[in-house]
Amino acid sequence: MKTKEITNNNSNNRRGFIKAATLLGAAYLYPMVSFADTSPGLNSTLPAQEKLVLGMVVFDGFQLLDVFGPLDIFGSLRDKISIIIIGEKGESVKSSAGPVLKLDYTFSNAPKIDILMIPGGGGTRREVKNEVFLKAVKVLAESAPQVATICTGSAVLAKTGLLDGHRATTNKRAYAWATSQSDKVTWVPEARWVEDGKFFTSSGISAGIDMALGLISKMFGKETAVRIANGAEYIWNDDPNRDPFAKMNGLIK
Amino acid sequence: MKTKEITNNNSNNRRGFIKAATLLGAAYLYPMVSFADTSPGLNSTLPAQEKLVLGMVVFDGFQLLDVFGPLDIFGSLRDKISIIIIGEKGESVKSSAGPVLKLDYTFSNAPKIDILMIPGGGGTRREVKNEVFLKAVKVLAESAPQVATICTGSAVLAKTGLLDGHRATTNKRAYAWATSQSDKVTWVPEARWVEDGKFFTSSGISAGIDMALGLISKMFGKETAVRIANGAEYIWNDDPNRDPFAKMNGLIK
Numbered sequence: 473m474k475t476k477e478i479t480n481n482n483s484n485n486r487r488g489f490i491k492a493a494t495l496l497g498a499a500y501l502y503p504m505v506s507f508a509d510t511s512p513g514l515n516s517t518l519p520a521q522e523k524l525v526l527g528m529v530v531f532d533g534f535q536l537l538d539v540f541g542p543l544d545i546f547g548s549l550r551d552k553i554s555i556i557i558i559g560e561k562g563e564s565v566k567s568s569a570g571p572v573l574k575l576d577y578t579f580s581n582a583p584k585i586d587i588l589m590i591p592g593g594g595g596t597r598r599e600v601k602n603e604v605f606l607k608a609v610k611v612l613a614e615s616a617p618q619v620a621t622i623c624t625g626s627a628v629l630a631k632t633g634l635l636d637g638h639r640a641t642t643n644k645r646a647y648a649w650a651t652s653q654s655d656k657v658t659w660v661p662e663a664r665w666v667e668d669g670k671f672f673t674s675s676g677i678s679a680g681i682d683m684a685l686g687l688i689s690k691m692f693g694k695e696t697a698v699r700i701a702n703g704a705e706y707i708w709n710d711d712p713n714r715d716p717f718a719k720m721n722g723l724i725k
Numbered sequence: 726m727k728t729k730e731i732t733n734n735n736s737n738n739r740r741g742f743i744k745a746a747t748l749l750g751a752a753y754l755y756p757m758v759s760f761a762d763t764s765p766g767l768n769s770t771l772p773a774q775e776k777l778v779l780g781m782v783v784f785d786g787f788q789l790l791d792v793f794g795p796l797d798i799f800g801s802l803r804d805k806i807s808i809i810i811i812g813e814k815g816e817s818v819k820s821s822a823g824p825v826l827k828l829d830y831t832f833s834n835a836p837k838i839d840i841l842m843i844p845g846g847g848g849t850r851r852e853v854k855n856e857v858f859l860k861a862v863k864v865l866a867e868s869a870p871q872v873a874t875i876c877t878g879s880a881v882l883a884k885t886g887l888l889d890g891h892r893a894t895t896n897k898r899a900y901a902w903a904t905s906q907s908d909k910v911t912w913v914p915e916a917r918w919v920e921d922g923k924f925f926t927s928s929g930i931s932a933g934i935d936m937a938l939g940l941i942s943k944m945f946g947k948e949t950a951v952r953i954a955n956g957a958e959y960i961w962n963d964d965p966n967r968d969p970f971a972k973m974n975g976l977i978k
Contacts, residue, residue: 569800
């Protein structure tokens with residue numbers, strides 16, 4: 473497996489900064505610049521060792537949009553953020569819809585992660601019973617300053633115990649199953665996404681795009697999030713409380 | 726390269742049926758069934774040789790959401806549709822954001838395609854000058870009963886000449902560049918997506934999701950499209966004329 477050239481030697485200060493900014497709820501101080509046509513990335517490029525590392529955990533049976541909605545959004549910041557794909561073992565994973573994604577790292581050689589993401593999909597039903605997978609996800613999530621789950625990815629995170637005592641949401645159609653993974657989480661039935669400390673959890677599938685923009689808004693300021701959404705010609709649901717699918721699925725009256 | 730087991734020996738009748746249904750604008754006659762939690766696929770599974778083949782053409786520098794938005798939507802019909810990834814050569818392609826997607830086929834061994842899709846992304850700037858790529862795309866698009874492009878994918882299709890005399894749209898930020906690929910296309914500045922005969926063309930990036938649901942609406946009926954959108958917790962912009970990004974990018978007053 474080829475691995476990307478990401479060094480973390482000089483990134484402790486950056487990571488400390490992230491943690492401080494997260495705790496303060498402060499927008500990060502990246503300069504606002506204009507965007508070029510289809511690639512709405514910030515134009516000034518950081519050296520590789522200064523980039524933030526976004527690690528997406530994947531597994532066989534992941535849901536395509538859970539992974540690639542948020543990664544498309546964060547991909548607009550690729551001059552500031554390196555995206556890596558992490559799996560348990562092997563060279564690749566197969567999505568529930570068929571397409572196969574190559575791994576950049578396995579749990580055993582993954583670098584430190586600044587933003588950890590866990591998607592959902594049919595495969596989560598298997599992974600919540602996979603102790604090796606859960607233990608590795610827990611280790612990554614404990615050290616990451618920012619952790620985000622999409623759809624039933626929150627069921628996986630809940631199963632590690634790390635969401636206990638926190639507010640969180642999940643897929644509205646698989647709500648009963650997902651929330652059964654821990655009764656110590658304060659599950660929120662009506663939410664596009666929920667932010668609680670370093671944890672962002674989104675509702676089902678496409679909600680991950682709205683949450684990713686919410687996370688970018690927190691990290692880089694709302695203007696950056698709006699600019700990325702407009703670049704993707706995406707009508708952002710920027711209100712985490714606007715969730716028509718809770719009622720549709722009988723979770724609220 | 727591993728190839729999926731798709732046989733096309735018995736699919737001529739099906740393809741003829743598709744073509745007829747497309748010409749008639751008729752909804753296909755698949756049974757409506759209830760959907761199960763996170764996997765809103767139709768439950769009755771066709772034998773592999775009876776499935777429709779959705780072929781997504783990819784290249785280095787493709788835009789993640791252009792590819793995986795529509796494929797997530799069509800992935801909900803995976804009991805009826807096989808998704809294959811097709812590239813010019815090699816084993817895989819690298820998206821503009823970083824993640825690497827494995828190819829199922831190259832142009833030289835691709836099976837017949839029922840629904841051809843062409844995404845956009847920074848790589849299209851290179852591919853509109855790649856004669857080998859354009860010729861192969863043209864061959865696939867000529868024989869496919871249904872062709873859909875996302876974002877600047879329409880620039881590639883326009884460059885083959887196949888869109889000449891047709892109405893089409895494209896990314897609203899890269900509009901000048903994309904539309905310059907052919908002056909014989911009737912380019913539509915204000916459209917979320919445009920349907921003209923067998924060609925569906927979408928606006929930028931996220932618009933591909935709305936178009937994919939529009940294509941499913943045409944092929945399988947609107948009720949199926951709405952059900953898939955709801956399963957993905959996606960607020961579908963189901964009006965192809967609703968496009969706030971044309972005005973935002975100064976294409977209309």
